[in-house]
Amino acid sequence: MAIFNKFQRAKQVAEILLRYGLDEFFERSNLEKWLPESLSNKLANESSGSVSVYERIRRAMEELGTTYVKLGQMLSDRRDLLPVEMITELQKLQDKVEVQPIDIAEKFQRELGIDIHEHFETLASEPMASASIGQVFKGRLKNGQDVAVKIKREGIDEVIKADLLILQDLVNFLEQRNDIISNLQPKALLNTFKESITTELSLESERRSIERFANNFKQDSRILVPQTYSNLSNNNILCMDFVYGSKVTNKAQIEQQGLLAKDVALLGLDLYMKQVFEFGLFHADPHPGNILLTPDGQIAFIDLGAMGKLSPKERELLGNCLYYASQKNVRKIIETIKQLAVSYNVPNEKTLENDLSEIFMLLTESNLAGLDISELMNRFTKIMSENSIIMPEGVYLLAKGFAQIEGIGRYLYPELDIAAVLKPYVTQMLKKRFSPKRVISENFEKIADSYNNWLSLPEEVKIFLQKISNKEIRLEHEIHGLERFRKTVERVGVMLIIAALIIAASILSLNENLPQLNGIPMPSLICGAIALVLAVFLLIKRIDKKHHHKKNDDLGDLDEETLKEIKELTRD
Secondary structure, eight states: OHHHHHHHHHHHHHHHHHHTTOTHHHHSSSGGGGSOHHHHHHHTTTTOTTSOHHHHHHHHHHHHOHHHHHHHHHHTTOTTTSOHHHHHHHTTOOOOOOOOOOOHHHHHHHHHOOOHHHHEEEEOSSOSEEOSSEEEEEEEETTSOEEEEEEEOTTHHHHHHHHHHHHHHHHHHHHHHOHHHHHTOHHHHHHHHHHHHHHHHOHHHHHHHHHHHHHHTTTOTTBOOOOBOGGGOOSSEEEEEOOOOEETTOHHHHHHTTOOHHHHHHHHHHHHHIIIIIISEEESOOOGGGEEEOTTSOEEEOOTTSEEEOOHHHHHHHHHHHHHHHTTOHHHHHHHHHHHOSEEOOSOHHHHHHHHHHHGGGOOGGGSTTOOHHHHHHHHHHHHHHTTEEOOHHHHHHHHHHHHHHHHHHHHOTTOOHHHHHHHHHHHHHHHHTOHHHHHHHHHHHHHHHHHHHHTSOHHHHHHHHHHHTTSSOOOOOOTTHHHHHHHHHHHHHHHHHHHHHHHHHHHHTOTTSOEETTEEHHHHHHHHHHHHHHHHHHHHHHHHHHHHHHHHHHTTSOHHHHHHHHHHHHO
16 A cells, blocks of 8 residues: 555656756656656646746645655754755745544544543534644543644555655665765665654654653643643544643733743743753754743743654763863864764864864853854754764754754843853763762773673683682792782872872862862862872882883893892992
């Protein structure tokens, strides 16, 4: 069935592309084999006229429907890949969908096997909102709770599956025949898009995201997360509490509620930073229509179908990037990027280093307050693309989310200091990274690995080593360099102590509540001073050792008889 739909849908796609004068795509693909010959000459260039190619692409995508609109919306955030003119057009993309008539009672009976009259006091027959994937109906439960019921469109799954098969064929074909497209790594882009739209298609996945989101903020009264109803939901139906509120950008409503726009801006930003850095689950499309201010002054993030995710490791590495950026340590940033990247195929690291250094021009003390975080993120993603680096999808969604949430913040509060909002979260991440508990844990893991290596030794080797330890076996072999080895171990031990003191000094420097000298906590200074003394001690020992070796080398030129006489004289 899917293959049949694929060929049917491919014909539709070809017809629409030709109608908008985009026949050049057929020269780079194999879509023409699905197109009737009569259409090729009749429809080509019919609608091109004086309209730009980018506008024609946007119009064609809108007519092609859900899959291509969603794809265009995703690409509209990739300034690192596409020209500005195309980005501008793709940002205008809108779902041009008509209301799909539906028998709601029959839908609930077929999907869930329930009678809506047993659960709902009222349930509208006409949708209050209609989108490409689903329609939303307002209702009221028997207990008096107002709810929003999202119902997925009939047949949308089959259309999107067919579109994805077509796009896969097109990507495979173009990647083999066009080096420019191949360098953009279209397969990785398509896989990301597949995952995103498949997740958005699943209303059950959206319900789970809402519940996880609610659990993350269960102790935070500043945010409102709607309750979902699992008994009235499945993969095609989602029932949740209706959220009353106004757009967060409605300044008149903010003033009417006796609130300050500045406070609302900082509250929304803080809650978004918490989503990103504390929980690693964040709204992937935080535009003004998806963030409401409730009558109680709470912030409500709605439409949680598209969520960005960052693993604890990814969050830590992003925090490290921000820290190294503040230190202007490009080499450390590159090392961190290597760990964070999904694919790292940099042709010239020196070029990458120069590109990243340019970003530091935006990070001077004088302009931190007015820092444009969206511009910074756009530059970063562009550098990644130009240097053949693919980052996790969460990073690209974060760049988009930051741009949107910052835009809202600056609209409400033009003097917004985004760096000040970020600082507490980055500081907290660094404290966790260099905490004594973390350091001890990591060293314990190393010890555990060593123990496991011991356990993995053959039993005969263990027995042999044990007998040596019990002096059951004597080794009549002279071991050269044993004394040197002992001294090396001692030196390494001192170096470890120095390292521990430096780490302790770093941790203590973050604590602003300790007694300070010239702005630096005293315990941090003490640890640093001890580390310095030990380092000087090691240096002196090293110099003395070299001097001793040189003296012995000079004596080595004498014959044995002369050396014997010198030793006798020394003894006397």
